[in-house]
Amino acid sequence: MNKPQRDVTLRFLAEPQDVNFGGKVHGGAVMKWIDLAAYACAAGWSGRYCVTAYAGGIRFVAPIHVGSLVEVEAKVIYTGNSSMHIALEVNACDPKSLNRRLTTHCIVIMVAVDQNGQSEQVPQWIPKTEADKKQHASAVKLMEMRKQIGEEMQIFVE
Numbered sequence: 001m002n003k004p005q006r007d008v009t010l011r012f013l014a015e016p017q018d019v020n021f022g023g024k025v026h027g028g029a030v031m032k033w034i035d036l037a038a039y040a041c042a043a044g045w046s047g048r049y050c051v052t053a054y055a056g057g058i059r060f061v062a063p064i065h066v067g068s069l070v071e072v073e074a075k076v077i078y079t080g081n082s083s084m085h086i087a088l089e090v091n092a093c094d095p096k097s098l099n100r101r102l103t104t105h106c107i108v109i110m111v112a113v114d115q116n117g118q119s120e121q122v123p124q125w126i127p128k129t130e131a132d133k134k135q136h137a138s139a140v141k142l143m144e145m146r147k148q149i150g151e152e153m154q155i156f157v158e
């Protein structure tokens with residue numbers, strides 16, 4: 001296997017088929033792009049097939065217009081035994097003016113699985129730069145917060 005790749009960026013044009021009733025790109029389309037980028041990032045890091053275990057903290061900061069050049073950036077910010085925590089950012093711009101702006105961001109957790117859907121070990125990512133260390137620490141903090149949210153939400157799934 002090649003050296004694990006920490007990040008990936010998908011680049012494409014928002015097409016008319018992605019539009020919602022308000023004339024902007026549908027939130028569901030953005031979430032699909034995010035899932036695809038998270039998968040490509042996790043697969044590139046682990047060299048394995050991966051599934052989405054969690055997606056959260058999504059914030060739609062600004063709408064995306066049809067015809068925009070969209071960039072979905074995904075990067076590993078934490079690895080567990082089989083999980084990869086991935087920070088995603090979606091930026092868009094008019095391809096004529098290249099006035100790039102943030103439209104959406106969130107966190108996705110992907111898990112590497114074998115052919116039977118059992119979780120498999122992934123290479124560990126070790127933060128090196130100050131920015132990496134901050135993001136890693138934030139991922140650990142978010143894990144704790146999700147545990148509390150999960151416990152609170154238990155009444156809705158029983």
Ligand SMILES: CCCCCCCCCCCCCCCC(=O)SCCNC(=O)CCNC(=O)[C@H](O)C(C)(C)COP(=O)(O)OP(=O)(O)OC[C@H]1O[C@@H](n2cnc3c(N)ncnc32)[C@H](O)[C@@H]1OP(=O)(O)O
Pocket residue numbers: 035036039049050051052053054079080081082083084109111113117118119
């Ligand atoms: C076949 C080849 C075709 C190739 C073709 C290519 C196709 C190219 C197109 C691809 C396009 C994009 C594809 C996207 C991928 C889908 O869209 S997948 C569809 C949506 N996702 C699913 O269906 C996943 C359903 N869930 C599961 O299967 C299981 O819950 C999981 C995720 C495997 C975990 O199972 P589990 O029994 O909890 O496993 P366990 O070993 O206890 O935990 C594993 C890890 O998951 C973590 N975890 C589990 N649940 C959670 C949670 N809710 N929150 C956070 N972490 C969690 C644990 O903390 C643990 O982390 P580590 O400590 O190991 O780091």
